[in-house]
Amino acid sequence: MIGREAFERALLERLPRMRRFAISLTGTVAEGDDLVQSACERAWRRRRSLRDPERLDSWLFQIVRHVWIDQRRGPEARVEPEDPVTLQDLAGGDAERELEARLSLDQVFTAMLDLPAEQRAVLLLVGAEGYAYREAAAILDIPIGTVMSRLARAREALGRMLQAPAEPVERSLHDGRPDRKAGT
Amino acid sequence: MSTGDRIPDDADLLAFVEGRLDADARRTVEAALARDPDLARRVAAMQVALTEEPGLLDAVLDAPLPDRLRQAARGADVRRRRGRLSLLAAQTRDFFDGVGWRLGGPAVAAAAGLLIGLAIDGEAPAPPREPGYRPAESESATSSATLPPAALDALVSTLESGGESARIGDVEVTLGQLLPLPVDAQCRWFSVTADGVRHGGIACARPPGWSVMSVETSTIADDGE
Numbered sequence: 213m214i215g216r217e218a219f220e221r222a223l224l225e226r227l228p229r230m231r232r233f234a235i236s237l238t239g240t241v242a243e244g245d246d247l248v249q250s251a252c253e254r255a256w257r258r259r260r261s262l263r264d265p266e267r268l269d270s271w272l273f274q275i276v277r278h279v280w281i282d283q284r285r286g287p288e289a290r291v292e293p294e295d296p297v298t299l300q301d302l303a304g305g306d307a308e309r310e311l312e313a314r315l316s317l318d319q320v321f322t323a324m325l326d327l328p329a330e331q332r333a334v335l336l337l338v339g340a341e342g343y344a345y346r347e348a349a350a351i352l353d354i355p356i357g358t359v360m361s362r363l364a365r366a367r368e369a370l371g372r373m374l375q376a377p378a379e380p381v382e383r384s385l386h387d388g389r390p391d392r393k394a395g396t
Numbered sequence: 397m398s399t400g401d402r403i404p405d406d407a408d409l410l411a412f413v414e415g416r417l418d419a420d421a422r423r424t425v426e427a428a429l430a431r432d433p434d435l436a437r438r439v440a441a442m443q444v445a446l447t448e449e450p451g452l453l454d455a456v457l458d459a460p461l462p463d464r465l466r467q468a469a470r471g472a473d474v475r476r477r478r479g480r481l482s483l484l485a486a487q488t489r490d491f492f493d494g495v496g497w498r499l500g501g502p503a504v505a506a507a508a509g510l511l512i513g514l515a516i517d518g519e520a521p522a523p524p525r526e527p528g529y530r531p532a533e534s535e536s537a538t539s540s541a542t543l544p545p546a547a548l549d550a551l552v553s554t555l556e557s558g559g560e561s562a563r564i565g566d567v568e569v570t571l572g573q574l575l576p577l578p579v580d581a582q583c584r585w586f587s588v589t590a591d592g593v594r595h596g597g598i599a600c601a602r603p604p605g606w607s608v609m610s611v612e613t614s615t616i617a618d619d620g621e
Contacts, residue, residue: 216471223469231465232456245462252468311459318455320448339449364406364442367413367449371441374448 214265222268223252229269229341230276236336237280239325241312247283251276270343273351277333323373331366334359403435404428413442543608547590555584555599555606566590 214222230251235244255275262271315321324332330352337348338359345363349356404412404425411417412425429436543551550567561570567590583600599608 220470224466227461227465227469228457228459231461232453235456236453241456245465248465249468252465252471256471307460307462311455314455314459315453318453320451321453321455324452335445335449336452339446340452360406360410364410367410367442367445368438369441370448371444371446374444375441 213260214262214268216259218265219256219259222265223255223272226269226272227252230272232340233273233333233336234276234280235315236324236332237277237329239329239332241308241315245308247276247280250283251279254279270347270351273337273341274353277352320370320374323370326373327366327369331362331369334362335366335370338363401431402428403432409439409442413439413446543588543595544590544593547588547595548608550590551586551588551599551608552606555586555601 227248231244231248234247234251235241238244238247251272255272258275262268324335327335333352334348337343337351338345343351345356345359349359352359402424408417408421408425412422417425425439429439546565547567550562550564550569553564554562554569554571559571561568563569567588570587572585583598585596585598587594587596589595597608599606601607
């Protein structure tokens, strides 16, 4: 079992990657950070269940995913705010908002938001984190064949969006999905 | 993968774009792509995505981490919330009892419960943490009596001005809204930083002015740990 100080240090080191995975799931920085915070709390509570410290990375990603699923199912599921936050609201502000603004200008991220969250998760784990299909399947608790089919669909859809001429996009951060506008 | 006219499946296409096929299998996929323009377009799109994947959301890795996440990673969050629970429960009860408002027991309990709930589940009552925040030895044991005069003056001044933040001398004040209470009380959370010490808590308006209901105090360390 990993000691308390070592666990704290390891968790701090992995926060940016947990955050990236969480944001890929939720689609927004604020919700992703909420998710990471809850995941850290759960990780601390379940620290003793981590038998193999070598598997800490995938264990943490699994926790992030499980918390995300629980939040979507449970009473904590978010109610969409009445007034969606738009780019105009994002000038300045705190670090979360600045990151949200940066991501909203990221063509790949905004295109990625058109994919189902399950496909985004596979894309992030395999494409960015470099996990083998089998490892990604274990983290996501799905068959390896599902990993491959989701990855193929995600790559195809993302690639088509990136190949297409840029369309004006107004981000609606309340649901993490862009509202594409016709014309202008 | 066998040669011939077989249509490559997802595994074949993924292996093709990732360059994991041997020469024979690769030629088979290439032959299929030559026969089927739709398949060729699919693979072209996959190749475009593949080039972007290593940099997906890189901006997140480079961004400063919110202190609430650092605190959560340190395992401090649960403990801090528990500490606030008893403090707010007691001080909220004292406040509503002490001011002599003509309220029934259920209304007082509802108000107290709401504030306690906010302290546990919401973010508003928790004072913002700076990188390097280190809990004081007795984080939740302070009361309004320990708010230094300069900090209290700056807080009251900012509350009365109706602003969201102010810097008065060396004192920084930040205010935020709480959810409406089920009683006739206007309350706000506050964070006041003075002399390297941060005081966070809740203040409520009551005639003739504002009253600090609860305070927790933290020191601001110079580094991350």
